[in-house]
Amino acid sequence: MRISEIFYSIQGEGLLTGVPSAFVRTSGCNLRCTFCDTPYTSWNPSGTEMSPTAIVDTISKYPSRHVVVTGGEPMLAPEMPDLLRILDALGWHITVETAGTIFKDIPCDLASLSPKLASSTPYEREGGKFALMHEEGRWRPDIVRAFMDAHEYQLKCVIDRPEDCTEVQSMLRQLDEFDSHRVLLMPQGQTPEELAKRSGFLSDICKEHGYRFCQRLHIDLYGGKRGT
Ligand code: SF4
Numbered sequence: 001m002r003i004s005e006i007f008y009s010i011q012g013e014g015l016l017t018g019v020p021s022a023f024v025r026t027s028g029c030n031l032r033c034t035f036c037d038t039p040y041t042s043w044n045p046s047g048t049e050m051s052p053t054a055i056v057d058t059i060s061k062y063p064s065r066h067v068v069v070t071g072g073e074p075m076l077a078p079e080m081p082d083l084l085r086i087l088d089a090l091g092w093h094i095t096v097e098t099a100g101t102i103f104k105d106i107p108c109d110l111a112s113l114s115p116k117l118a119s120s121t122p123y124e125r126e127g128g129k130f131a132l133m134h135e136e137g138r139w140r141p142d143i144v145r146a147f148m149d150a151h152e153y154q155l156k157c158v159i160d161r162p163e164d165c166t167e168v169q170s171m172l173r174q175l176d177e178f179d180s181h182r183v184l185l186m187p188q189g190q191t192p193e194e195l196a197k198r199s200g201f202l203s204d205i206c207k208e209h210g211y212r213f214c215q216r217l218h219i220d221l222y223g224g225k226r227g228t
Contacts, residue, residue, distance in 0.1 A: 001026055001051075001079045001083070002027040002050075002077070003047050003048055003055065004026065004027040004041045004071075004072065005025045005226070005227055007023050008022055008064070009021065009227075010217065011066070011217075012218030013184075014110075014214060015154050016110065022067045022068070023067075024059065025038065026071045026074045027045045028041065028042075028072050028073065028076050028077070029042035029073045030102070030133075031133075032125070032134050033120040033122070034119075034123075034124070034125050035158075035188055035190075037190050037224070038072065042072060043125075051079070052083035053086070056087065056090070066092070067093070067094055067095070069084070069094065070097040071098075074096060075098050075102035081105065081106050084096070093109045095112055098111070098113060099114055100113040100114065108151045109151070109152060110153070111147040111150070111151040113147055113155050114155075115144055115171060116138040116139065117138075117158070117159075118135075119160040119161055119188075120134070120138065121135045121138070139171065154182050155178065155183045156214055157171075157183075157185055158187075159185050159188060159198060159205075162205070168211075169209070181212060185202055186216065187202050187216075189219075191223075192219060192220060195219060199213075
């Protein structure tokens with residue numbers, strides 16, 4: 001499968017924030033978020049072909065046994081189930097970070113589901129040529145529900161503007177049952193300043209509805225540099 005990068009860092013987002021983890025980032029995505037923070041996996045995908053065995057060998061050198069499979073969209077990779085089955089057999093704790101548009105039968109300890117909101121649709125970028133594809137594909141409640149039923153989960157939504165929260169509530173209604181403490185709202189931004197700009201209104205919304213406010217610790221710790 002095509003791998004953009006493998007690195008060892010601190011999980012910066014979600015219920016496992018702070019846990020030292022190996023990160024395996026696949027290249028390639030079926031969406032094109034306008035604010036994508038890993039354009040080298042989506043808008044301009046690049047990477048190196050690696051087998052599941054080579055990936056396992058690489059991350060086994062790290063001292064943690066937590067692995068985060070991320071992207072791009074990791075569920076696109078045909079060999080991903082094989083990789084995850086090997087890691088599971090070796091006793092790794094597996095987090096899969098996905099936009100929740102493709103479901104596969106995989107071993108997974110935490111499905112980190114990040115459905116994309118209307119504010120992510122790239123109407124302006126590259127003449128809007130990916131806008132229709134993105135808009136039609138970004139929200140698949142049937143797929144998100146399948147992940148929630150199969151695994152421990154967190155629903156992590158990137159919030160760019162206050163009206164995004166109304167859309168999140170509409171999405172949640174389509175999912176029927178959910179645990180509000182597993183709904184995490186994360187400010188959109190790739191610098192501390194951008195995050196701070198959205199944190200005020202977002203913390204108020206979390207308090208009102210009982211959702212979790214989701215930090216991006218790696219931006220505070222490392223400035224959001226690639227490989228962190
Ligand atoms: S789903 Fe993730 S990787 Fe794909 S374009 Fe959106 S932010 Fe980037």
